Amino acid sequence: MRALRTLLSVAAAGACALAGLPASAPVASAASAPAAAAESVVGMYYPLAPERLMDTRSGLGGRTGPLRAREVVDLQVAGRGGVPASGVGSVVLNVTVTGPTANSYLTLYPGGQARPTASSINFAPGWLGSNNVTVKLAADGRVAIYHHDGSTQVVVDVVGFYAGSDTVQSSHGRGGQYQRVTPTRLVDTRQERGAIEENTRINRWVDLGPSSPRVRALVLNITAVAPAESGFLSAWAGDSPVPTSSTVNYGAGKVVPNLAYVRTATCHDCGPWYGVPIFSVYTLRSTNIVVDLVGVIDDGSLAGGLRFTPLSPTRIVDSRSNLGTSGALGANVTRRVVTPAALVTAATQVLALNVTAVAPSINTVVTVWPADAGLAKPTASNLNPAAGQIVSNAVLSGIGPQDAFQVHNLAGSTHLVADVVGTFQLPTGTSPAEPMRVIATGGY
CATH class of the missing domain: 2.60.120.380 (Jelly Rolls)
Structure with a gap:
């Protein structure tokens, strides 16, 4: 247990709406600062x-x-x-x-x-x-x-x-550190222009204020919503042709999210937003696309960045066997899960999880966020499983002062499984920073 912890909560937002911040939202200060143990790149x-x-x-x-x-x-x-x-x-x-x-x-x-x-x-x-x-x-x-x-x-x-x-x-050279952000919707074609035509790419820039030149990658939850046919989305920096790799693979008519670490490039044709990070998303088939920003990778120079420690996958929740929580989660039920002490230290701020919904009775939404911190359930979602599906998604979740997080099920009932694959922590001698905020976003 910790007497004090600065909470980091990253919600991988699925197709259920995450209200974007207004373009006038103030940016948190994120001045460059040398971190302790700066000579080391371990965990970057x-x-x-x-x-x-x-x-x-x-x-x-x-x-x-x-x-x-x-x-x-x-x-x-x-x-x-x-x-x-x-x-x-x-x-x-x-x-x-x-x-x-x-x-x-x-x-x-x-x-x-x-x-x-x-x-x-x-x-x-x-x-x-x-x-x-x-x-x-x-x-x-x-x-x-x-x-x-x-x-x-x-x-x-x-x-x-x-x-x-x-x-x-x-x-x-030096890598980047993980920075938390206020989760923000960057793209929702349902509200903008309607479904994107097949074999089409969309290009976006993101202004994160003074921190923008220091951004090297974005952690995004990218969702294909009701595509016309089976296909895929590819997300990349946008400074090269469409890659041969895929980011989200989807079936016709489905709602399919996936967490993605997307390398960014620098925009040289964004008017007053010259120098901000850019990325692109390509779709093979016609579909609506939703993109939510849930984290940032900096260039290693910003204060308050986190380093990663990998773990062999470790199961900490299986409601089917009463591991971590007992029995299926019913409608509008929230469960508190305590992280095993062997997996965390006093410096641990975020868990890298793989969370699985097992055969929900009806279509539902699963949301994860820190416990014991007085935080309301976020409007973002981590999983959007359909009835009877077994669906997994990567989740980066902050933990509260007692090393716990909460899991909420919206409708029906579902079993849940969670595996820890690593942890994020502050380097020795450093202090956490306030979350970054999106100032504006647009196309180019």
């Missing part, structure tokens, strides 16, 4: 242009053909796709499943270790979808991918990595 994030590492349909990555039941496949990550050959603690991947034949799941974990009781992405037969997965690397740079039942094709794209040692600095 390095955004990459998305690159495909594995596609079982083509044999990329060493495996041709779908993964079978109870099969484990090793994927070499270090030394590929911009990831250094050594010195990497963990990587951020976008993992896509296509054409599964049974209710099943994938678990990603460090190669060569015992498989944990955790899941990274859950799916039903015929499902098409993705999940953002942060996974610790084995010493030799491998990730193990376990598939549970039936068969499925698997696609893996890398979007960034966290430094595990200072050897990374010699080749890649």
